[in-house]
Amino acid sequence: MKHLPRECENILVQVWSAHEKGDKSLGRLFLAHPHAVPVVDELLRAGLLERLDGEIWLTERGAKAARELVRRNRLAEVLLQQILEVQPERVAVNACAWEHVLSAEVTDTICTFLGHPRHCPHGNTIPPGPCCAKSSRTVTPLVQPLTTLPVGGTARITFIAPRVSRRLDRLAALGVVPGTKLVLKQKSPAYVIRADQTDIAIEEDVAKDIFVREIKAEEEGG
Ligand SMILES: [Zn+2]
Ligand SMILES: [Zn+2]
Structure with a gap:
C-alpha cells in the first residue's frame, strides 16, 4: 500500500x-x-x-x-x-x-x-x-556482540558501537574496522582475536561493543 x-x-x-x-x-x-x-x-x-x-x-x-x-x-x-x-x-x-x-x-x-x-x-x-x-x-x-561468538568462531565485523569511538583509532590502527574478518581465539583472561594473521588482545568492555556477523563453515567455501 x-x-x-x-x-x-x-x-x-x-x-x-x-x-x-x-x-x-x-x-x-x-x-x-x-x-x-x-x-x-x-x-x-x-x-x-x-x-x-x-x-x-x-x-x-x-x-x-x-x-x-x-x-x-x-x-x-x-x-x-x-x-x-x-x-x-x-x-x-x-x-x-x-x-x-x-x-x-x-x-x-x-x-x-x-x-x-x-x-x-x-x-x-x-x-x-x-x-x-x-x-x-x-x-x-544476524549480528551479535563479539562476546557471544563462540571461541574458534569466525566472523566479520559489521559495526563498532559509538561508545567506544575514543578507542576506534587504536582499533583501526590494528586493522579492527568494519568489514574485517576475524577468528575469536580466546575469551579469558582477555579477548584475543586473530585478524589478518595478527593476534590482538581486546578488553571485554570493548569486545561487547564490537558487533559481528558469524560466518559458518558452510558459508566459507568461496
Ligand atoms: Zn522479524
Ligand atoms: Zn516504544
Missing part, C-alpha cells in the same frame, strides 16, 4: 494504539477536534476508518495499515536506542519519522538484524512481520 499523508498515518496509529490499550473512546475525541476532522474525513473516504454508533473504528484495511506503522515505529525505537544509542528523548521523534518512510523490505531487514525483538524499549509489543514467523526457530540475531 502506498504511503498516506503523514497526518492520516498519525491518526491511524493513535487510534490503533488506543485500542491496543483498551481505550475505544479516541475516535469520539477526533470527531470533536477541529484539526482532526478533515483528516478523519479523508480516512473515512479511503475506507481505513469507519463510523459506527458515533464512534470511529479502524476498518480491517485501516487496522492492517496502522499495525505496519506501529511495527516500523517500535523497531526503529529498538534500533535507535539499543544499537545506535540515540538519547531516549530523541528516540521518539526519530522513530516517528522513520515509521512513515521505511519500506516493508527494509523493515524486515531491520527486524532480522535486531533478532526479531518482541518488545520496544517501552515494553510495548512489536507486531510481528513475515520475517519473524520464518525464523521463529532461530533466535540468534
Whole structure:
C-alpha cells in the first residue's frame, strides 16, 4: 500500500494504539477536534476508518495499515536506542519519522538484524512481520556482540558501537574496522582475536561493543 499523508498515518496509529490499550473512546475525541476532522474525513473516504454508533473504528484495511506503522515505529525505537544509542528523548521523534518512510523490505531487514525483538524499549509489543514467523526457530540475531561468538568462531565485523569511538583509532590502527574478518581465539583472561594473521588482545568492555556477523563453515567455501 502506498504511503498516506503523514497526518492520516498519525491518526491511524493513535487510534490503533488506543485500542491496543483498551481505550475505544479516541475516535469520539477526533470527531470533536477541529484539526482532526478533515483528516478523519479523508480516512473515512479511503475506507481505513469507519463510523459506527458515533464512534470511529479502524476498518480491517485501516487496522492492517496502522499495525505496519506501529511495527516500523517500535523497531526503529529498538534500533535507535539499543544499537545506535540515540538519547531516549530523541528516540521518539526519530522513530516517528522513520515509521512513515521505511519500506516493508527494509523493515524486515531491520527486524532480522535486531533478532526479531518482541518488545520496544517501552515494553510495548512489536507486531510481528513475515520475517519473524520464518525464523521463529532461530533466535540468534544476524549480528551479535563479539562476546557471544563462540571461541574458534569466525566472523566479520559489521559495526563498532559509538561508545567506544575514543578507542576506534587504536582499533583501526590494528586493522579492527568494519568489514574485517576475524577468528575469536580466546575469551579469558582477555579477548584475543586473530585478524589478518595478527593476534590482538581486546578488553571485554570493548569486545561487547564490537558487533559481528558469524560466518559458518558452510558459508566459507568461496
Ligand atoms: Zn516504544
Ligand atoms: Zn522479524
